[in-house]
Amino acid sequence: MVAMKAATARGGLGVFAAAWEICKKDVRIELRTREVLATAGVFAVVVGVLASMTYFVHPKYNRATAAGTIWIAVFFASVLSFSRIWQRERDESALTSLLVAPIARAAIFLGKALATFGIILLVELPLVALSMFLFAIDFTPPDSALRDPSAIQDPAYVHVLAFGALMVMGTAALALIGTLFGVMTVRTRARDLVLAIVLFPLLSPVLVCGVAGTRNAFETQPFDDYRGFLALMGLFVFVGLTIGVALFGALIDE
Numbered sequence: 001m002v003a004m005k006a007a008t009a010r011g012g013l014g015v016f017a018a019a020w021e022i023c024k025k026d027v028r029i030e031l032r033t034r035e036v037l038a039t040a041g042v043f044a045v046v047v048g049v050l051a052s053m054t055y056f057v058h059p060k061y062n063r064a065t066a067a068g069t070i071w072i073a074v075f076f077a078s079v080l081s082f083s084r085i086w087q088r089e090r091d092e093s094a095l096t097s098l099l100v101a102p103i104a105r106a107a108i109f110l111g112k113a114l115a116t117f118g119i120i121l122l123v124e125l126p127l128v129a130l131s132m133f134l135f136a137i138d139f140t141p142p143d144s145a146l147r148d149p150s151a152i153q154d155p156a157y158v159h160v161l162a163f164g165a166l167m168v169m170g171t172a173a174l175a176l177i178g179t180l181f182g183v184m185t186v187r188t189r190a191r192d193l194v195l196a197i198v199l200f201p202l203l204s205p206v207l208v209c210g211v212a213g214t215r216n217a218f219e220t221q222p223f224d225d226y227r228g229f230l231a232l233m234g235l236f237v238f239v240g241l242t243i244g245v246a247l248f249g250a251l252i253d254e
Helices: 001-009 016-031 034-054 058-099 104-134 143-147 156-185 191-218 225-254
Strands: none
Touching: 016 034, 016 058, 016 104, 034 058, 034 104, 058 104, 058 156, 058 191, 104 156, 104 225, 156 191, 156 225, 191 225
């Protein structure tokens, strides 16, 4: 906030510069306190371990189970992140300080969304690594494809890149939508419950798209069969960004 005030005194901050300052402020607070990383990260890892112990039935089904485990854990960890990040702004009237600062409302939204995106990515890294280890995901073709070499159409790196793109875009969609609707509940007492109720139906398409696309990437299905999930995920990011920038100001001023 000190850098923001200094830049404002010199003539003001642009939208992206202000957003970057807000993002850095939230990330520094999180790296110092580790509130979200500790709670959401441990929760996500525990879900991954329990799911691997419960659903590790047969190697044939591991890839589909791993996809569902990753996205369910990411979703619930994200909900924990949304609530805590906005709660910080409620403490000691920090949100009021942001609102009276001479910066665009869109900058606040973009900065909070970018910080949330980065924090969720940090939570995802150990979860994805652990899930792929416990479910033995290595992006090799299944036995049926090995028996029929003509069924192998794409090299392994294509599926690795597709999986990475799905995770990055899915996390961005979660962060954008969660940031937008998280501000609606920041002043309510039962904010955690209200936020979860609001986000479940809104984020269901993102989760379905993520699970289906990740499963196909893990099963090394032909890329053309699931490239549509990547396009849909990109559409979710675009819609979340557009609606967030357009509505955030009205929601936060209510």
